[in-house]
Amino acid sequence: MIIWLVLLPFAGGVLAFALARWGRVIGLLTTAGTFAVGLIFSAQIWQNGPQRYLVGGWSVPLGINFFADGLSAVMLLITGGIGTIISLYSISYFAPTARKGEWSENDTFWPLWLFLVGGLNALFLSADVFNVYVTLEVVTLAAIGLAALAGNAAALTASLRYLFAALIGSMAYLMGVALLYASYGLLDFQALQQVVQTDAPTVLALSLMTVGLLLKTALFPLHFWLPPAHSTAPAPVSAALSGLVVKGSFYITLRLWFETFYGQIHFSAGQLLGALGTAAILWGSFQAVRQKRLKLLIAYSTVGQIGYLFLLFPIITATTSRDVVAAWAWSGGLFQAISHALAKTSMFLSAGVLLKAVGTDEIKSMRGIAGHLPLTTFALALAGISLIGLPPSGGFVAKWLMMKAIIGSGQWWWIPVVTLGGLLTAGYVFLMLRYTFLPQEANHPFKPVSPVMQGTAFALAVGAVVIGFRAKELITLLNIGMGFPEVPVLENPGL
């Protein structure tokens, strides 16, 4: 079962490359199929708990191990679900090949896209620090290929900058892996957990790995490559990059910090990541407010929203046991990752709709779109609400849990960060939305846009809101195998 999650998209990718004419069909079927497998697989984890699988029957340390717990299951579901919707959108977005023998954007997109999905799935299933490196590289290379798809100078330059940043990141990570292996002779996340100590080589190893991963996650001040790369790519690619790809390296950081090294990391390291997250929230949001183009605004918003993900680090590193406060921070941070994935993909897809309708993604071209593209307007509004963290939405649940964790941990200095971040987010979301209330400019015709594109963007935005209503199940799934209290309710100190 587990192997199909990886095999299916890779096989689909090869097939889509060989049979370029059938790329879109293969692409949609493969992503949908992968999602279906992911659903069944998650149900198994829900019932039976974490699962381990030895690829080819080789055991540790020589063989490749797959391991999946609740966290992996949630990431697989997000990738599968959003992936399928992006596939659906892309069918309408990319024009099919015009003439035989010509290699179009459409033909390049599908194989790379399927490799990206396969790489992400393999990443979420990998059980050791080196395999994670390999899968992360697959993801990165596919992502860079996709980012360069537009083929113009801006996109090419942005992709190459992305590639260099990613290379530095992965080399730093690899050095860290080597240091770890030199000390312990182990690579498995969980096996390492039993033996790691806080001596100098280990601290250095973790630092190198973390810096490398942060570079790939684009945490401030290592975010410089993200806005150009995410804004010059075609809309579905931007959506995948912002929504899914940055979550890959974030996922590894989580595994390292809160599985392998949990309880060993110094308080100040967590505070440092929190501080960087704060800077990211402020800087990203501030830059987003200043943008004139919608896709750049959304890309800078990603920089800011990534900052929120790192607020869980200072809280959890300050705990010594997996207590209630840690559980709040954990589910809050991951809920942020999930609802951001949904909301951000939706926003980029909407930006693509706007681009097709008016030929530009300048924010001021959104005047009067409410009348012509009501679904897209709604999608932008709903996704924006979730990003701000207004109820009822996934973003709200994330902020609620985050805020409770912050207050519960006594680290009150993060309160203004969360609140100010929400206000700044509201600032750029409404900056964007206010144009939809302005009357349309004369002689500015709207081209019709495929209803599928509008519908998929809308569906994702609705998803970002609806997960706020099914938070309980998602959080329970997230906690499977991580050892957090299953029902994190504090005995209230006040009563």
Next chain:
Amino acid sequence: MTWESAMPTLIVGTSLLTGLLIFFLEEKRQRLRSTLNLLGAGLKLVFVGIIIVGTLQGREYEFRFPLVLGFDFLLRVDMLSLLFVTLSGVLWFVTTIYAIGYLEGSEHRSRFFGFFSICVAASTGIALAGNLITFFIFYEFLTLSTYPLVVHRGTEESLRAGRTYLWYTITGGTVLFVGVAWLNVLVGDVDFSHAGSLASVAPYYHTELIAIFVLLIAGLGVKAALVPLHGWLPVAMVAPAPVSALLHAVAVVKAGAFGIVRVVYDVFGVSFANSLGVLTPLAILASITIIYGSLRAMTQDDLKKRLAYSTISQVSYITLGVALFGITGTIGSLVHLVHQGIMKITLFFCAGNVAETLGLHRISEMNGIGRRMPVTMGAFTVAALGMIGLPPIAGFISKWYLALGGLEAGKPWVVVVLLVSSLLNAAYFLPILHAAWFKKPSQSWSPRTGKLETSAMLLVPPVITAGFSLAAGLFAASNGSPLALARQIAELLYYSSP
């Protein structure tokens, strides 16, 4: 799902569904849109009627849905929600009629009525929320659904106003959010109860509770327009008249005031809040707001602006009453929640009529207008006199109880505040009435087009609400009057055991 648990969701759902349906109506389907609007408003009134009868027979309506761990979505009918939901149900119906008449022939009506209905759904949700988190959800929902109404005209001015409005309300919402989360960490998810639920908190945490109280009141105070958080309200006047009417009477401003009522009575418990020592500062703040709002109202020449400042002052009567420990003050506060709503909505309807029919916005242009629009100005006069506190109109009852409440709470200075405020009310309302009825017209009015002074859809609503204002005062002593209901609730608040 039983009938009892479905009822609260149905009440919120009718407005929500109406709103969503209207969004997807084509702009030109005017008749269908109006039908839907009235149907939604009417249906809601029916549902409200059912729960009133049911509650009187002792039925309990409750809808609970666990949202996240330690956090339930709870809609519940208690006496307080009954008071507020009836107010919003009735006034929504009237305002819908008015809005249909007011926006006749203007653009983007589907958008307007869509958000209009959703806004009412939000304020109903606020009324029925059974715990602080559910309240907060609808409170933010209200912010979001009123923003499009404020910027509806799409002019630079309205967009600027919208920005100010959002800036204030979202900041307030965030502060409220921190307070709610903090309280949740401290005591968990507690439902509203008329005795409050914090009295048993260990004294060690009382400083934290005071901090939480300040955060909650600051967050709610933005919408309740407590000085110095009132800045958005005069600016938001650019919205169309029905919106202003609704904003000032039942939706936004009232949501803030109602929130303060809930926090003091149903979360902290009035005796406990009193023992924490937070009520006196609140009373002082409310008094400052009352005087300040009245003073600023005097200098406004724009009628809607004058009414806006008047709202700042009048809504704080509710807060003042809440902050007076004693059953009489509470009665005054709760009854004013209703009275202020029906009187203020009348005033805004009338201001809208004058602006829509004759294009007049400034008070200095309204000399002799009583002769051209006698019915409108008649309604206006009733409501304005009520605001001043002239018996037998509703406003008198509220002020009477508030003053007695001040004495009962051992704060005789409250009486002075009320007297000064009433004088100021008179000073800014009477000149309008004088100009309208007794001054010679400085210009000739555009002649009537029909038999009536303006369209019937615009004329009937203010007459109805002015009638309410009069009736609420005249029949205050009878069963089922707002006063009787307020008294009943106040008794529950003070005499039910924790």
Next chain:
Amino acid sequence: MSQYQLYAVGAVLLFCIGLQGIIVCRHLLKKVMAANIMGGGAFLFLISIARRNTIETADPVPHAMVLTGIVIALSASVLALALTRQIHKTTGHTTLEDPTNNRVEK
């Protein structure tokens, strides 16, 4: 200092030289080469730890890791070179300058 420790120190040096190259060099080809030097450093380091515990035979796992790493580094280099060529074709530049400043070339 044993032979293997010497390797390790050399590896770290190579890694740092490569890192500096990627950041400082402006020409894209130099950047690609610097990336490879950086990778070389990492791989050499992995090789050097294979004999870390004076055991008789070298640990095969680091070798397997290096082989995998080389494959990845190769594909990344190829991608970088392809992008470089394409950039040169469209802009005439071989640096990562902001393309918006070079509109004239188009």
